Amino acid sequence: MSTAAVTPVAELVNVTRRYGKNYxxxxxxxxxxxxxxxxxxGDNGAGKSTVVKMISGYIEPTAGTIKxxxxxxxxxxxxxxxxxxxxxxxxxLAIVDEMALWRNFFLGQELHRxxxxxxxxxxxxxxxxxxxHLAEVxxxxxxSSNQTAATxxxxxxxxxxxxxxxxxxxxxxxxxxxxxxxSVRETRRVLExxxxxxxxxxxxxxxxxxxxxxxxxxxxxxxMHRGTISRVVHKGDLTVDELSDAxxxxxxxxxxxxx
Amino acid sequence: MIEASxxxxxxxxxxxxxxQELAPLIAIVIxxxxxxxxxxxxxxxxxxxxxxxxxALTSSVGMVSLGVTALMISGEFDLSVSATFALGPAVMGxxxxxxxxxxxxxxxxxxxxxxxxxxINGLITTYVGVPSFIVTLGMLFAxxxxxxxxxxxxxxxxxxxxxxxxxxxxxxxxxxxxxxPFAWMVGIGIILAFVLWRTQFGNWTYAAGKYGGGxxxxxxxxxxxxxxxxxxxxxxxxxLAGILQFADFGSSSVASGIDINLLAIVAVVVGGTSLFGxxxxxxxxxxxxxILGSLKVGLIVIKVxxxxxxxxxxxxxxxxxxxxxxxxxxxxxxxxxxxxx
Numbered sequence: 001m002s003t004a005a006v007t008p009v010a011e012l013v014n015v016t017r018r019y020g021k022n023y024x025x026x027x028x029x030x031x032x033x034x035x036x037x038x039x040x041x042g043d044n045g046a047g048k049s050t051v052v053k054m055i056s057g058y059i060e061p062t063a064g065t066i067k068x069x070x071x072x073x074x075x076x077x078x079x080x081x082x083x084x085x086x087x088x089x090x091x092x093l094a095i096v097d098e099m100a101l102w103r104n105f106f107l108g109q110e111l112h113r114x115x116x117x118x119x120x121x122x123x124x125x126x127x128x129x130x131x132x133h134l135a136e137v138x139x140x141x142x143x144s145s146n147q148t149a150a151t152x153x154x155x156x157x158x159x160x161x162x163x164x165x166x167x168x169x170x171x172x173x174x175x176x177x178x179x180x181x182x183s184v185r186e187t188r189r190v191l192e193x194x195x196x197x198x199x200x201x202x203x204x205x206x207x208x209x210x211x212x213x214x215x216x217x218x219x220x221x222x223x224m225h226r227g228t229i230s231r232v233v234h235k236g237d238l239t240v241d242e243l244s245d246a247x248x249x250x251x252x253x254x255x256x257x258x259x
Numbered sequence: 260m261i262e263a264s265x266x267x268x269x270x271x272x273x274x275x276x277x278x279q280e281l282a283p284l285i286a287i288v289i290x291x292x293x294x295x296x297x298x299x300x301x302x303x304x305x306x307x308x309x310x311x312x313x314x315a316l317t318s319s320v321g322m323v324s325l326g327v328t329a330l331m332i333s334g335e336f337d338l339s340v341s342a343t344f345a346l347g348p349a350v351m352g353x354x355x356x357x358x359x360x361x362x363x364x365x366x367x368x369x370x371x372x373x374x375x376x377x378x379i380n381g382l383i384t385t386y387v388g389v390p391s392f393i394v395t396l397g398m399l400f401a402x403x404x405x406x407x408x409x410x411x412x413x414x415x416x417x418x419x420x421x422x423x424x425x426x427x428x429x430x431x432x433x434x435x436x437x438x439x440p441f442a443w444m445v446g447i448g449i450i451l452a453f454v455l456w457r458t459q460f461g462n463w464t465y466a467a468g469k470y471g472g473g474x475x476x477x478x479x480x481x482x483x484x485x486x487x488x489x490x491x492x493x494x495x496x497x498x499l500a501g502i503l504q505f506a507d508f509g510s511s512s513v514a515s516g517i518d519i520n521l522l523a524i525v526a527v528v529v530g531g532t533s534l535f536g537x538x539x540x541x542x543x544x545x546x547x548x549x550i551l552g553s554l555k556v557g558l559i560v561i562k563v564x565x566x567x568x569x570x571x572x573x574x575x576x577x578x579x580x581x582x583x584x585x586x587x588x589x590x591x592x593x594x595x596x597x598x599x600x
Contacts, residue, residue, distance in 0.1 A: 056477075079479035090477055096469040098537040099462075107466055108478035110459045119459035 007070045008033050009171040009203035010055065010086065015064035017050050024050040026227045027064070032172060032203040037194060039218030040207045046224040048207050052176055055205070056088035057081030069171060082108070085171035089161040091180060097150040101142065102130035104149050105164050133163040137193040155179075155186030162193040166200045173197050174205045179213050191217055279531035279539075282582060283546035286529075290550065294557035301560055309560060311436035313552045315507065318440035319344075319516070321548030322500035324523040324530075325448050326377075326493035328544040329455060331527060333489045334468035334536035335384060335391040339376065340497035340523060342402035344516030347373045347498030348505035349406050352415030362417075362424045369502055370495060376402060377494020381487040391490075399520065406513045414512035417505055429506025440503035444545065447496070452541045464489060468536025525572055526551055529579045550575070 008031035017025040025047040032038045042048050053059045054066060057075030065072045068084050075081040078088070095104050106126050112119040130145035137159045142152075152160065158178045165173045175194070179187040194217050197204055208214045214221060215235075223231045294303035303309055323340050330337055351369035354360040360368070380398055384391040417425060431438050455461035463485045466475035472482035497516075505511040526547035532539025554575070555568055 077479075078477055079481070082479040088477060090473075092470070092473075094474065094477075096466050096474050096537055098469070098533075099465055103462055103465070107462065107475065108480045110462055112459050118454075121457050121459060121462065123457065 006033050008067070009069060010205070011067040011070075012051070012055075013065045013067065015051075015054065015061045015066060017054060017059065018062040023227045025054070028224070028229050030222050030229060030232065032205055034171075034201045034203055035198050036220065037198060037204040037206055037218045039214035039221040040205060040224065041209065041211055041214055041221055042224035043209055045226070047227040048209070048224055049176070051224075052088065052174055052207055055081070055172070056086060056174055079108075085169065086174065087165035087168065087170040087172070088174040089158065089165070089176065089178060091177045094161040095149045095152070095157045098148060100146050101134070101149055101152075101160060102127045102145040104160065105130040105133070105145070105167070109168060129167065133167050134160065136166070137163040137196050138189060139163070153186060154182050155189040158190045159193040162190075162197055165202065166197055170202055172203045172205060174207070176207050177209070177213075178206070180208070180210070187213075280543045280546055282579070283530055283543055283550060286550055287546060287553065290553050290557060294553070294560055297561040303557060303560060307436040309556055311438070312556045313549070314437045314441040316555055317548045317552035318438070318444045319500050319504050320519060320522045320526055320551055321444040321545045322440065322447070322503065323497045323516075323519050324526040324544040324548055325444070325451055325541050326489075326496035327523045328527050328530070328532050328539055328541045329451060329464060330489040330493040331532055331534065332455070332468050332536060332539045333464045333486050334471060335486055335490065337377070337380060337395045337490065337493040337497075338392065338520050339380060339395040339398035339402055340493060341516045341518060341520035342399050342406065343373045343376050343494050343497040344501035344519050345406045345511065345513060346376065346402050347501040348511035348515065349409045349415060349513075351502055352417060352505065352511060353409050355418055356415060362422055366424065366428075366502060370498055373498025374491050374495045376498075377491040378487070380494065381490030384490065385483040385486050403513070410513055412513065414510045416510045425506050428503055429508075438507045440500070440507055443499075443503055448541050448545045455541065460485070460488070465537050468538075522551060522572070525576045528576060528583075531583055533583070
């Protein structure tokens with residue numbers, strides 16, 4: 001493993017999340033390295049979204065440790081996770097349609113100048129920076145960052161959210177089913193944006209229940225089943241067909257065992 | 260140089276009005292022209308007395324609608340503003356009458372109480388999780404009851420007849436027939452428009468209105484605090500509106516501000532603000548309030564029986580909400596930006 005020597009951008013060490021007697025996630029460990037796309041795959045109820053919620057600060061682990069850049073962290077809120085460099089893009093919660101692109105791009109981290117305790121927006125600067133970054137992730141159809149986000153297609157929204165993560169020097173980009181509802185062409189657009197994030201040395205955690213979505217993007221795939229990690233596969237180790245079989249078998253085997 | 264600054268002024272002007280405020284502005288122009296030409300010698304916008312009445316009617320609804328707009332953009336309602344409107348002057352007048360408080364002390368006490376009402380609305384909504392529609396409906400009844408207890412069914416008079424404070428709050432603007440509350444509304448409206456347009460808090464207010472604040476929370480915006488601030492603002496401005504009318508009229512009662520919660524919502528919707536949050540402007544709401552005020556006075560002038568007023572308000576509300584929905588659907592197809600877009 002060539003990435004072993006590098007400090008992971010984020011790491012789960014024996015992380016467990018329990019609700020009463022039920023384990024949503026049990027003893028999960030894996031790491032995401034800089035410039036690496038890790039796919040997190042599993043059926044509904046496998047524990048994927050609980051992992052996302054813990055990494056992005058919505059809930060805390062019951063046991064175990066989350067590390068960012070090798071340091072153990074505890075997030076009390078999404079704001080704290082974001083401050084630590086973790087940018088999460090939710091399928092439906094990434095963008096406010098009614099607001100301008102630059103307002104979306106800088107939401108929560110607006111450039112401002114303080115005067116008498118009031119934070120005035122630095123509008124021109126934000127619009128300029130937003131324009132630059134939209135071009136970087138291939139959003140060339142956009143005329144101006146002043147238009148509302150309602151004018152963007154599904155793939156363009158994801159790209160906008162990803163370009164935002166690149167700009168704010170995030171360490172880890174968490175994508176929650178980014179291409180679930182997209183056409184082939186739109187999907188390619190999002191993959192390009194993910195590639196741009198990789199080139200900027202971000203670690204990417206890519207969550208999807210559909211193996212076919214994750215496969216083209218991921219360097220390594222973590223397969224979850226009923227709250228535990230059932231298998232970790234490296235893309236290069238297996239062919240695409242073998243990999244799909246591996247996921248199917250893993251799910252079936254564990255399913256039979258647990259059923 | 261002059262051309263450049265003229266171009267800049269034009270751009271700024273266009274941004275200030277945007278598309279959202281254009282419809283109510285056109286409606287005002289049409290109303291003014293129709294009333295002017297149908298009223299014969301009395302006139303309408305050429306008649307200072309009538310404009311004075313329009314301004315007085317506009318300023319109360321308009322001031323209340325400012326806070327309601329910001330709150331609605333952030334995704335919440337306040338139905339209690341009509342009771343808060345009466346509570347501000349009730350507390351102020353009662354303290355001055357019963358305890359001999361100075362007008363300024365009464366003013367600030369009144370404002371503090373109405374801000375507290377907004378805060379309680381906000382705390383119950385955001386922390387307990389009761390929908391604001393229900394919380395503020397409950398508060399409407401509670402505060403109305405409280406007003407009756409304080410005032411005991413009688414109007415309260417503003418005793419300081421010729422004081423400076425009273426003049427600043429409620430006297431006519433020097434050289435005009437327009438009472439001060441209208442200037443207060445315009446002034447505070449412009450400040451609030453700027454705050455929503457050009458400050459971080461404004462950006463957060465819009466974002467908080469989308470998906471119950473889901474997007475904003477994911478982006479690290481302190482959504483509860485933003486909503487709470489807007490609840491306080493709605494209470495504060497409703498109470499201030501009541502106090503300004505108190506200073507203008509010289510007396511206030513339990514019945515003051517009745518229906519103003521609903522009229523403010525009409526002004527807000529006519530002004531183009533979305534009931535679903537994340538979209539709207541306070542300038543639009545002020546224009547909406549001017550439409551309501553003009554309609555009331557204008558109908559009397561052109562001798563339409565006053566019984567028709569509320570019916571027309573209802574039609575106006577539904578028609579403008581329908582127009583907004585259609586325009587929004589058209590806009591989604593294109594790439595043109597809105598004022599805040």
